[in-house]
Amino acid sequence: DGGITQSPKYLFRKEGQNVTLSCEQNLNHDAMYWYRQDPGQGLRLIYYSQIVNDFQKGDIAEGYSVSREKKESFPLTVTSAQKNPTAFYLCASSMEAVYSNQPQHFGDGTRLSIL
């Protein structure tokens, strides 16, 4: 079955530590996204990528970094510069970024907490 796999499901970060969240898709989608979800709030876009080796900042990119070396993979690093990293992180993909009627497919998320 095609889909998006996020790992780990739960992650704990110590102060001053960088952590990396994995996102892999086998849908052959060009575009991939990272969102942050806080309790009672909608999704906020962190980074997105429309093609391999290219990515852009979303609305809340500070304290985060990404790479897109392969079409299937779009890992997110939460750096120590992100002072409030506790949240639910969702990865998504869509067939093509340029057509507005393409829905996004989501992984099951990673819940990040501070130790």
Place this chain on the structure above:
Amino acid sequence: GNSVTQMEGPVTLSEEAFLTINCTYTATGYPSLFWYVQYPGEGLQLLLKATKADDKGSNKGFEATYRKETTSFHLEKGSVQVSDSAVYFCALSDQTGGFKTIFGAGTRLFVKA
């Protein structure tokens, strides 16, 4: 800029009750509209979509009609079940806003047996 406004939750209903979750939007172009559902501990799943005015999206007994004159895309279901308990997100995507999908804040639905 583009935005989506949903009714605040939580919404609590008894099984077999009628459901309406209101969604209105602001967009500069001609957006596509979506409803996504999120079950506890999971990511979002597409529930239905509509890509032009007067289109009706439907899936699993849920329906929503794209109303351009009222800039609305309200979600309805005639008879809810306990298994419909989840968070529902209205969203839009508009080419004049780039590729970005704008999500509403979500509305939590509780259905009691």
